Amino acid sequence: MKNYITTPIYYVNGEAHIGHAYTTFIADTLARYSRMVGMETYFLTGTDEHGQKIEESAQKQNKPTQQFADEISATFHNLWDEFNISYDQFIRTTDESHKKGVQAAFLKMFENGDIYKDFYEGNYCVSCETFFPESQLMDGGCCPDCGRPTTIVKEESYFFRLSKYERPLLEYYEAHPEFILPKSRRNEVISFVRGGLNDLSVTRTSFSWGVHLPESLNEPRHVMYVWLDALMNYVTALGYGSDESKMNFWPANVQLVGKDILRFHAIYWPAFLMSLGLPLPKHIAAHGWWTRDGEKMSKSKGNVVDPREVSNAYGVENFRYFMMREVPFGQDGDFSQRALIDRMNSDLSNDLGNLLNRIIGMSEKYSDFNVDSSHVAQYHVKELSDVAEILKTAETYLFELQPHRYLEELWRVFTIGNKAIEEHAPWTKVKEGRLDEALATVALVANLLAKASIMLHPVMPQTTAKIADALGFEISTESYTALIKNGDLLKAFTIKKIPPLFPRVEEPLMAEAPKAMIEEAPKAEAKAKMEDKKVSTVSEDGLITIDQFFQTSIKIGTVLDAEEVPKSSKLLKLKVDLGEESPRQIVAGIREYYSAESLINTQVCVVANLKPAKLMGLLSEGMILAAKDSEGLCLVRPEKPRLSGSSVG
């Protein structure tokens, strides 16, 4: 079975940002999965290099246009290599074979009457490379998309009979509900097409940086419209119009796009294909945008996330995992270091990494790293069948293009592993001399990790290869077939002791977004969130200013009353006089060291401006200062009695 997966080709007007990385990560994951299950897979990405905008950008930098395109294209190419993206081809619209293919397509459309010559007059936005009808223009004739001034252009142009495909397209959408994903986007496209389609101007005479028309048409002044040129890349990459040896990969299975370019891919592209007599792709899947800390990213705000920077700081695969796990496909996602760190610590370090460490430790102690699965089925039928079920479900989520659900589902395997260890407590079994049982549990968990690693491999290829190595097997189509499809277990194997794969991340590893951005974001909510999350305001040398210290209000308080909190062995509920109108209720975890009675009428130090918190359902309006070491805990108190409410500092 053939499986062709594409990303959009990225416009070389600027360097790769987080959105490019996201699309490419998803496509790479799908491609890797496809290869792993043994499908014949072709994964295409590349760059879109034509158009007036590129021509102008190159001029601004005083570079030949081709050189400019080469340079930017290389930055994408290099980044994907750095990110270990497993593309089969990196196409460039300046490739000769691509140009040849586009010309062949143009000619075919022309010959079958779908392209005709006429005049176009309208308000043209150079920046967006789009004509806009009068009615859509903003005040002063500015572009409704970018707000820049438009110019009136009348030019000879070839047109594509898009209008002819209005009905066929609607019929196709109707007959193929899975064509446009997610569904909400599908509705948008349908209603747009229902609104009527105008024929599409597909050539320009106003600039020359593009694919020229086929020579047989003898139209040297005309250059192809950038979208016709660009969209065709998906088939010219397979050799359309030149060496067609790979055309058997067509139609594509999944064509990933950002939501901003959906219309081109869901309307123009299928119409072109219909005109060429080619089948339509199975899915056009539109994903959402990324914001940063709840704010739209923009160069002027200086809050753009550089994927390379994130990757360098946190690791590509952790980054990949985060992006795919964090946000439901199609929705906008928010990037913040806090969210990334939380995912890494909670999912990767705690659930997965720690589980691996647990069995490394046990296998070392109990059997000198030697494990075999022969007793697993005897003691762990339930776990094995539950996991088999989970893996099946997870797989369907991936096919449905719901990577977040797929990962969420997969993580249940680790919970089962952690629970199994807890329930079967191998350390107890060992003490009781039931070594077989203990080792069966270790082997079970090793197998669960092996199976989950295989499934996780498309998302984190290198990391899972390390896990597999530690467990003495290799991830491949063969092991996928054996462990996932056939439900086999690993044979006897030796575990390798490896250092933790996912060390916990205690604090942000990248500099925070520039101050300007934070100040521009007066959202009280966002601010409170940052404070809640203890984003450090401490300077690099670890010192704070006196002003910062005095943000904390510490006061002398007199304990008026104290009682034990029911059902808690640690908590005491205190009534403390801080010289205010009424005493405060403070819940303190000191019961193990102080009895309630002994505290009444003594003095303590209280942090008085702490945000109230609830402990065991009881409101606590402050914190009692205490010092703790191995000997125990003691309260910090004034040497001599002071007035209640006296400040400390």
Added chain:
RNA sequence: GGCUGGGUAGCUCAGCUGGUUAGAGCGCUGGUCUCAUAAGCCGGAGGUCGGGGGUUCGAGUCCCCCCCCCGCCA
């Protein structure tokens, strides 16, 4: 203004064709084991399911009205 989609626990979301005490993850919190990365496991708090009306034996789930958010179009 028109049309989608949506408003469910502090946060992010799941809840199919209406049916027992509305769920998950994270966060918070109490307890507990010791193989392990201050990890794991067990338990708890927390929701008038945007608001109002209606249909029904029964509605987060259907109908009507209103409010708010995103998106597309104008």
